[in-house]
Amino acid sequence: MPNFTLEQIRECMDHVDKIRNMSVIAHVDHGKSTLTDSLIATAGIISMGAAGNARYTDTRQDEKDRGITIKSTGVSLYYEYGLNDDAKVGHLINLIDSPGHVDFSSEVTAALRVTDGALVVVDCCEGVCVQTETVLRQALSERVVPVLMMNKVDRVISELQCSGEEAYKIFEKTIGQVNELIHTFQDKRMPDLTVDPTKGTCTFGAGLQGWAFTVTHFARIYAKKYGGEVSYWTKNLWGNHFFNKTKNCWTNKSANEDGTTNERGFALYIMDPILDMFRYVLTDNKKKYGKLLDKLDIKLTVDDEAESGKKLLKAIMQKFLPAAQALLEMIVLHLPSPVVAQKYRAENLYMGPADDECCKAIKECNKDGPLVVYISKMVPTVDRSRFYAFGRVFSGTVATGQKVNIMGPNYVYGKKYDYFTKNIQRTVLMMGARVEQVDDIPCGNTVGLVGVDQYIVKTGTITTIDDCYPIRPMKFSVSPVVRVAIEVKNPKDLPKLQEGMKRLEKSDPCVLCIMDEETGQNIIAGVGELHLEICLKDLKEDFCNNAVDFTISEPVVQYRETVTAPTERQIMAKSANKHNRLYFEGAQISEEVLKAIEEQEITNDQDSKVRARMLADQFGWDVEEARKIWNFGPEGVTIMRNILLEATKGVQYLHESKEHINSGFQMVCRSGVLCGEELTGACFKLKDATLHGDALHRGAGQLMPCARAAMYGCLLVSQPRLLEPIYLVEILAPEGCMGGIYQVMAKRRGQVISEDPREGQPLADIKCHLPVGESFGFDPDLRAQTSGQAFPQCVFSHYALIDSDPLDANSYAGKIVVAIRKRKGLKEGIPQIADYEDRL
The missing domain is CATH 3.30.70.240 (Alpha-Beta Plaits)
Structure with a gap:
């Protein structure tokens, strides 16, 4: 039975300074879910004996079978916490356990967007790995404050057989690696976020055995036992502080003049008692570990005393250094509450101006302000028929039955596309595999919403006012680059498959489900082999209920097309009625400009004069041309890496034709000339145009194909590459x-x-x-x-x-182009300028 009630959680939600929203992030197999069990057990949801083995936040059967986390799972926990027994205060911790495998990095991004702090777990034996760096970089880009858990200290003791001094060196090196990453990637406008054991932002322990400690915890013990300030002990228990037993004083030298050595404070006062406990229990020296238990005032139950070896050690260490106590100290004291975090996160999150009513409410974390909720992912219900929209209330209060405006990821401020007005059916709290219904949830908390899943595909912003900008879309560290095509064995099952694909696309932040009308292919794109395998299993078993038989093609890779040289001449294309002519030049966009676009220093919605000045001053563009950028493409993706600009003089009817030419440009960006893959790094300049005086003869049907043919011609003469x-x-x-x-x-x-x-x-x-x-x-x-x-x-x-050269059928790139064109059902062979000569 939990140690708290739903009423206690709801009451704590109104005290914003007592809330902590946090994610657990790490490399795969570094022990996140195992460690999380200690917090779940302390909240009374599972037993202390099961902590470490239950993996409560692994809610799917395949997660239990594979032993890895696949989906991030949220759980709200209530604790009475205080450093002194007589001053305990209720705290609400909204915790999200996220996957460590790189194929599921998008789940980490979704978790970080709705949290303010991150518990970074590192296996001391393996140190900082590639995914540790990835997830930490993501956290810092979201302005999420990290704290560190050095996990699997039991391996350092049992497997590596380290002494206290050797263990210290391993810990110091790993903390140094983490701090180097934090220093490199943290937002320079944020205060120093590096972790430091003396500040209490670093914990050491073993999640599987359910024990952990902070340096400050031991400092309080020794200050109470021997006297002195806690800060004095904290300073001496980490770093180059050694204890001279002869003179009974602290020194910064490891050796004395007489040749005797001094022992490091961390090794002598922290690691040695732990090493002794391990040694005595694992060698079954009851007399010696019994004395230690008496000294530490640890009382074992009858069941515990009947155990031996690792089981007994786990029971003792859980009582000696309970993991949840160390983690709670770090979470409550060193992770920010929503009222603190939203002050500096608001400018990164909200796309509107800083003096906007919504932005002010987000900064103040005002529960009486306009409602702003960001939905970061969709969580399937138990029967997989509907979805909970999981997210964070950044301002206002969301309530059951409330009428709200829903802005999808493709919504643009001021327009009505991807915009709906609906009622929320229910508001729920996510509790791992379960949900608990509540009437309303104020800002600063995570939330699950029922009844909006028909209108949100993956992410979205929900608000109660009309004049609200959306929350900025998330930037994923991975891309869905591995694809498979799916064919149903029975054509009657095609609608069921496509319905299943739509639901699969909702359920995963990074999977792409494409129903290509041109080629008739149903394509699923994932991050890697494992991600695709899980998605296809979910599609078959959960979203199609094992009722659809389909075949899966061999996995293929998503390539991109680009250009490597400017066109040496203008390419002219005629419309089908021969009344309109468009003259284009093409060029490649430099690496520096592409980097600025990726880092969103240059964007489509920027003021054109500011953007032009930046392109002219920093990248050497012609300022007049840079002012006339019409659009970026392709639309619908986070980073649009192609540019269309107008460099004409005195052309009539051009403004009325802009939309049609832009539509042709977007088609080219989505489907390049070589093999229909996405185009990147190309700039098209409209140099001249001859347009018919009658609008009837220069409509979309005439100008779109014309613009497309001209741009394809530019690509073919600009040394295209894959x-x-x-x-x-x-x-x-x-x-x-x-x-x-x-x-x-x-x-x-x-x-x-x-x-x-x-x-x-x-x-x-x-x-x-x-x-x-x-x-x-x-x-x-x-x-x-x-x-x-x-x-x-x-x-x-x-x-x-x-x-x-992809235009040479015998080259490596040419063979790839031929294979992709064949797979997509495009015209066979390598495309040539002659293929478009009826238009050029």
């Missing part, structure tokens, strides 16, 4: 496996970019770049070549140029 997606692969392997790793990489066009031996261990960290197209079957191949000793982790890194 871009392929690249994984960054991090491999942990013994040094004797290097030959096998290099062999596998060479066979798959991979490049080893770094090789770092691990200090004190016969292991090395190898980082490589591997084309996504060559990654299928990579894991088993690598394990076969290294006798199962190498452990790879792939994370999407970037798109790289394929350095061969």
Whole structure:
């Protein structure tokens, strides 16, 4: 039975300074779900004995079977917390446990958007891994405050057989790596967010055994026992502070003049008692561990005393250093409440002006202000028929039956597209696999909404006022670059499949379900092999109820098209009625400008004069041309990497034709000339135009195909190239496996970019770049070549140029183009200028 009631949670929701919204983030298998169990057990939802093994936040059967988290899971917990027993105050912790596998990084992004703090879990033995860096970078870009949990300290003691001093060096090195990442990626307008054991922002422990401690916890124990200020003990229990037993004083020197050594404060006062407890219990020395238990005033139950070995050790350590107590101290004291966090997060979240009514309400975390809710993901109900819209109330109060405006991800301020007005049927609290209904939820809290799932595909903003800008869309660290095509065996089942695909697309923040009308293909795109496997399993079992038989194609990769040179001449295209002519030039967009677009320094909704000045001053563009940027493309994606600008002089009727030409541009951006893949890094300049005087003869049917043909012509004479997606692969392997790793990489066009031996261990960290197209079957191949000793982790890194001419059918890129065109049902062969000569 939980130690709290729903009424206590609801009451605490009104005290914004007593709320903490936090995510648990880490590399795969570093122990997030296991650690979370300690907090769940302390709240009374599961027993202390089950903590570490129950994995309460792994709610799906396949999560339990695979032993990894697949979907982020929210749970609201209530605690009475206070450092002194007589001053305990109720705190509400809205906790989200997120996945660590790179294929599910989008779930981490969705969790971070609705939380203000992040518990970063690091396995002390493995240290900072590639996904630790990814999730920490995401947290810092969202202005989420990190605290650190050094997990699996029991492995350092039992497996590595470390002394107190050796353990300290491992901890210090890992904390240094984390702080280096924080220093590199944190927003410079934020205060210093680096973690420090002396400040209490770093915890050490073992989630599986349910124990943890902070340096400040031990400082309080010793201050009470020996006297002195807590700050004095905290300072001496970390860093280069050694205890001279001869003189009975502290020093900063590890050795004395007479040759005797001094012991480090952390090793002597913190690690040694823990090491003694481990040694005595695991060697079954009842006399010695009995004395320690008496000293520490630990009382074992009859059931505990009957145990031995690791089970007894877990029971003792849970009583000696309860993990939840250390974690709660860190969460309550060092993570910000919504009223603090929203002051500095508002400008990053809200797309409108800072003096807007909604922005002010978000900054103040005003529960009486206009309602602003951001929905970060859709959570399927138990029967998978409907969805809870899961998100965060940033201002106002959301209530059952309330009439609200829903803005989808494609909504543009002032327009009515992707905009709905509906009633909320129910407001619920997410409690892991369960939900609890509440009447209303004020700002500063996470929330689940029922009845809006028909209008929100993945994310959206919900408000009660008409004059509200949406919350900024999330930027994912991964891209859905691996695709499969699905065909139903029985054509009658096609509507069921497509309905299932729509529901699958809702359920996952990063999956793309494309029903291509031109080619008749049903395509599902995922981040990697595992992500696709899970999505296809969900589609078949949950969203199609095992009622649809379908076949799945081999996975293929999403390439991109680009240009590498400017056109040497103007390309002219005629409309079908021969009454209109458009003259275009094409050019590539430089890497520097593309980077500025990706970092959203240059955007479509910027003031044109400000943008033009930046492009002219920083990137050498012609200021007159830069002022006449018409649009960016393709629309509907977070980062639009192509530009259409108008560089004509004295052309009549151009303004009336702008929309039609832009529509042609958007078609080109979505489907490039080589093989219908997305275009990136191309700039089209409209240099001249001859337009018919009668609007009837220069309508969309005439100008859209004309503009498209001209831009395709520009692409074909601008040295077009294909871009392929690249994984960054991090491999942990013994040094004797290097030959096998290099062999596998060479066979798959991979490049080893770094090789770092691990200090004190016969292991090395190898980082490589591997084309996504060559990654299928990579894991088993690598394990076969290294006798199962190498452990790879792939994370999407970037798109790289394929350095061969795609217009040559015998080149590597040309063969890819031919294969993609065949798969998509496009006209066979490599496209040539002659294919468009009836228009050019």
